[in-house]
Structures are given as C-alpha cells and as structure tokens.
Amino acid sequence: MNISSPKVNIVWSFGLTASLFTTSLLMLQGCNKATSPTGSSVASNPSGRSAASGAPAGDIKLGFLVKQPEEPWFQNEWKFADQAASKYKFSLIKIGAPDGEKALSAIDNLAAQGAQGFVICTPDVKLGPAIVAKAQADNLKVFTVDDRFVGTGGKSMNVPYMGISAREIGKNVGKALLAEMKKRGWKTSEVGVCAMTFEELDTARERTDGAIEALTAGGFPQGQIYKGAQKTSDTPGGFDAANIVLTQHGNVKKWLVLGMNDEAVLGAVRAMEGSGLGAADVIGIGIGGSTGVEDFKKAKPTGFFGSMLISPRRHGFETTEMLYKWVKDGKEPPKETFTTGQLITRDNYKEKMKAEGLDN
Numbered sequence: 315m316n317i318s319s320p321k322v323n324i325v326w327s328f329g330l331t332a333s334l335f336t337t338s339l340l341m342l343q344g345c346n347k348a349t350s351p352t353g354s355s356v357a358s359n360p361s362g363r364s365a366a367s368g369a370p371a372g373d374i375k376l377g378f379l380v381k382q383p384e385e386p387w388f389q390n391e392w393k394f395a396d397q398a399a400s401k402y403k404f405s406l407i408k409i410g411a412p413d414g415e416k417a418l419s420a421i422d423n424l425a426a427q428g429a430q431g432f433v434i435c436t437p438d439v440k441l442g443p444a445i446v447a448k449a450q451a452d453n454l455k456v457f458t459v460d461d462r463f464v465g466t467g468g469k470s471m472n473v474p475y476m477g478i479s480a481r482e483i484g485k486n487v488g489k490a491l492l493a494e495m496k497k498r499g500w501k502t503s504e505v506g507v508c509a510m511t512f513e514e515l516d517t518a519r520e521r522t523d524g525a526i527e528a529l530t531a532g533g534f535p536q537g538q539i540y541k542g543a544q545k546t547s548d549t550p551g552g553f554d555a556a557n558i559v560l561t562q563h564g565n566v567k568k569w570l571v572l573g574m575n576d577e578a579v580l581g582a583v584r585a586m587e588g589s590g591l592g593a594a595d596v597i598g599i600g601i602g603g604s605t606g607v608e609d610f611k612k613a614k615p616t617g618f619f620g621s622m623l624i625s626p627r628r629h630g631f632e633t634t635e636m637l638y639k640w641v642k643d644g645k646e647p648p649k650e651t652f653t654t655g656q657l658i659t660r661d662n663y664k665e666k667m668k669a670e671g672l673d674n
C-alpha cells in the first residue's frame with residue numbers, strides 16, 4: 315500500500331536525493347534559479363536594482379528551511395516564498411532540514427553564501443536555543459514558522475513566529491466531525507474516535523486537544539475517544555498509530571478520525587481501508603488542505619472526508635516578506651502571528667483552494 319506523499323515519492327536525504335529533488339522542483343517551477351552544490355536551491359534576481367531602495371538586487375539573500383521538504387505543505391510554503399522573492403527582488407535559498415545536524419549546517423551554509431536571515435520550520439522545537447545561538451554567531455535574523463522554538467523551562471522562545479490558531483482550528487475539526495456524523499444518522503454508541511496525536515509538539519497537541527474538547531463539549535462520550543501516539547508527524551506515523559488503535563478496538567465499526575495534519579488523518583484512513591473500512595464507515599478530517607486533497611481527486615470518496623485548509627501563502631509569502639523588511643528597513647516583525655483555517659471537502663475544495671492561490 316502506498317502511504318507516502320503522493321506528489322513527491324522520494325526518501326529525503328541531503329546529498330544526491332536533495333539535489334534531485336530541488337532540481338525537479340526547480341524544473342517544475344521553471345524560474346530563474348540554480349541548484350547549489352549543497353543541495354539547496356537559490357532563486358536569484360539578476361535583473362538589476364530593487365525598485366524601492368535602489369540597492370543592487372542580490373544584496374539581500376534569505377534562507378527558507380523546512381523540516382519535511384517532501385510534503386506538499388512545505389513545497390507550497392516555498393512556492394509562495396519564491397513569489398515574495400520575485401516581488402521584492404531578493405534571493406531565496408531553500409534548504410530541506412530534516413534533522414538538527416542538517417539545520418545547523420544549513421545555517422553556516424547560508425552565512426557562507428552571504429545571507430542576512432532565514433525563515434525556519436525546525437525539525438525539532440528543542441533545537442531553538444542552538445539555532446538562535448548559531449544564527450547570532452553568523453549574524454543572521456531568524457523568523458520561525460509553523461513549529462515554535464522551545465527554550466529553557468519548556469517555554470516558547472521570544473523569536474518572531476507565524477503559526478496556525480491551533481486550538482481554534484482543532485475545535486472546528488471536532489465540530490465538523492460531529493456535524494457530519496449527525497448528518498449521516500450514526501448512533502453515537504457505535505462510533506469511536508481515532509485521535510492521532512503527536513503531543514511533544516505544541517502546535518500539534520493544541521490541534522488534537524481542541525478537536526477532542528469540541529467533541530466532548532458536543533456530547534461525544536470521552537470513553538469512546540481513543541488516542542494513538544504517532545512516532546513521526548507524517549503519513550506513515552498516522553498509519554502505524556491507527557493500526558494500534560484498530561487492533562485494540564476491533565469491535566468499533568464506525569470511526570471519526572482526527573490528527574495534527576492531513577498526513578496523520580490520511581495515514582489512519584489508509585490503515586482503516588486495510589481493515590475493510592471505507593467512506594461509508596469513516597469520517598476523517600485533516601488539517602492542511604494539502605496531502606489529503608489527493609483523496610478528493612479520486613473518483614470514489616474515501617474516509618478522508620475533509621480538511622481545514624490553512625494558508626501556505628501567508629506562511630510562505632508573508633513570513634519571508636516580513637523577514638525581508640526586517641533586514642532591509644530594520645522593521646521588526648510582530649512576535650506572534652496566528653492564521654486561520656476553513657473546512658474544505660470534495661464538494662468545494664477547488665474553488666476554496668483557488669482563492670488561496672493553490673492550483674488543483
């Protein structure tokens with residue numbers, strides 16, 4: 315069964331595969347870019363001077379580091395960051411940083427290329443202090459996106475951050491699951507909730523806690539909510555966690571599925587298909603409007619019923635834009651920006667995604 319990312323079916327490693335990946339991504343995007351020997355990709359702007367400042371184009375170079383470059387969410391963040399680079403005529407260096415070692419060496423790499431700052435979705439929030447220390451040593455500004463750095467004492471670090479309104483969006487998942495269950499006339503006593511969790515990551519725990527809170531507030535019995543802890547925040551992580559829940563609760567015939575992102579829910583939906591449970595038995599709602607959308611395109615519905623569409627445009631374009639203005643004009647970005655989500659299903663995803671600048 316194929317449970318990996320539908321768009322880019324590669325195992326990410328920073329060497330050859332990274333180059334292959336970025337090369338194909340660049341070919342897809344068809345812009346004026348080059349792949350650096352380190353496997354990063356650079357959007358260059360050789361076309362002269364920045365309209366606003368008169369400074370030579372190429373004076374400003376910014377990085378965009380992501381933890382899971384193979385996933386559509388992060389590819390879309392890069393796509394919109396590229397649009398900011400084109401608009402403001404700075405160079406953008408995109409680097410996949412799936413672990414701490416890669417993230418830290420990528421920062422040195424950026425400094426060596428003469429960059430002034432970077433946006434990062436860190437592979438591990440506990441790396442925050444090490445990343446900030448290295449960035450300071452290299453004189454680079456840092457803007458965090460999606461996953462927030464955790465510093466000493468488990469507290470969020472005081473670094474500019476853009477993330478989703480995790481608890482609110484989670485609550486909306488819970489409400490939408492209940493609404494769909496009622497619409498189908500399912501008897502609560504026959505239904506279980508399969509909650510895929512990744513609690514070590516704040517934004518993930520807030521999302522799943524929010525969903526569970528809304529379900530219980532709406533009258534769903536706590537005792538029928540079964541959590542499965544994911545080892546990784548991707549589709550295989552959801553698949554494995556759901557299989558354990560399914561083994562423990564083989565008597566449940568109808569499922570509501572929630573998780574931190576599309577990948578978590580999609581993994582669970584695939585696991586349920588493996589147990590003979592399909593669209594009529596499963597209501598899964600993801601968060602992202604990314605990987606899960608592939609299921610909407612299938613001729614027959616699957617258990618992946620919906621997703622909370624969040625905004626890679628804001629997380630890619632606006633983060634990079636704010637960082638650019640910080641570097642160029644000294645305009646400090648706000649410390650916190652939280653973005654919203656909206657439910658998409660196979661009935662409306664095309665128009666909703668189009669409005670967000672996402673093709674389908």
Ligand code: FCA
Pocket residue numbers: 387435460461478517547574575576601602
């Ligand atoms: C986290 C998740 C991603 C996406 C992002 C907004 O980084 O891992 O899938 O949901 O938050």
